[in-house]
């Protein structure tokens with residue numbers, strides 16, 4: 329699927345050379361283009377839509393966008409202009425699809441064959457959810473989840489819960505969650521969920537609901553299919569059900585972004601990206617011999633916070649021959665990437681270092 333160049337019209341503004349178009353609704357960033365970028369330019373950020381995006385009329389006047397807030401002491405409908413008066417915060421957070429790394433499983437899980445490019449590091453600005461809650465008199469009694477509903481129009485005749493993008497995360501996630509109107513210093517583009525998007529730092533992409541039209545504190549998880557049976561980690565061949573782990577918290581992960589194919593013998597600059605998931609990435613090691621020996625790499629650039637990724641670099645001395653380059657990150661919780669990651673039906677959450685390794689010919 330390396331057919332960059334043919335961008336769908338709604339994302340024609342992206343950098344075609346840096347994108348792999350899997351389908352109209354799924355575009356991945358080219359691995360080499362991820363490089364050692366501290367922040368992913370919006371023009372390079374991947375796209376994953378479960379439903380076609382709403383009309384771009386909704387971003388014509390962002391401040392007029394309406395959000396319904398439920399499950400609080402004083403439920404109400406507010407505009408984006410109102411929300412901007414409640415508080416502002418900027419958080420840098422990795423946005424990563426649940427299926428990023430799916431291509432490294434052997435069982436050919438259905439879905440886009442994402443390699444490393446269904447992930448980006450983004451600067452989000454918006455109002456902290458806790459400030460919204462405070463303004464609405466607090467969370468109503470008995471609520472256990474934060475539920476966000478996407479603003480896509482549901483075609484008539486279809487029961488909304490079959491296709492609606494509505495996701496619930498545990499209340500704990502509220503501590504860091506924001507309702508974002510800016511992405512990388514600009515209004516959130518429609519393709520990435522403008523005018524208003526729920527950002528849940530440390531949680532998989534699917535929980536970061538675009539074109540957010542409803543924010544609700546709920547006693548139960550959303551009845552939507554995408555919550556009940558979708559995005560569940562289960563053994564290969566097993567159907568999704570609510571008892572299985574939901575794609576919530578991200579795990580520690582890293583990958584090399586260069587070199588990916590060849591290099592000249594001698595000093596070689598090996599670069600990549602490391603993220604901690606729900607806690608900060610604290611270190612990353614690189615192996616040039618397929619995991620037999622490891623050397624600590626150095627983080628590059630400023631620390632943008634626990635939910636951001638950290639570019640890393642290691643200058644290695646490589647002899648002519650074939651080298652298997654791998655990276656292995658550790659986070660503040662003390663978790664380290666495993667060598668292998670057990671296959672699961674939908675190919676979610678792969679963070680095994682061996683699958684992400686690259687074979688490079690040095691000559």
Ligand code: MSS
Nearest residue numbers: 374375376377378425426478520533534538
């Ligand atoms: N939201 C909405 N509203 N819709 C849709 O479709 N998707 C998901 C999220 N959110 C959606 C939403 C997913 S699934 C993902 S990843 C993300 O988003 C993506 O983002 P971007 O911006 O990149 O496109 Mo997987 O886990």
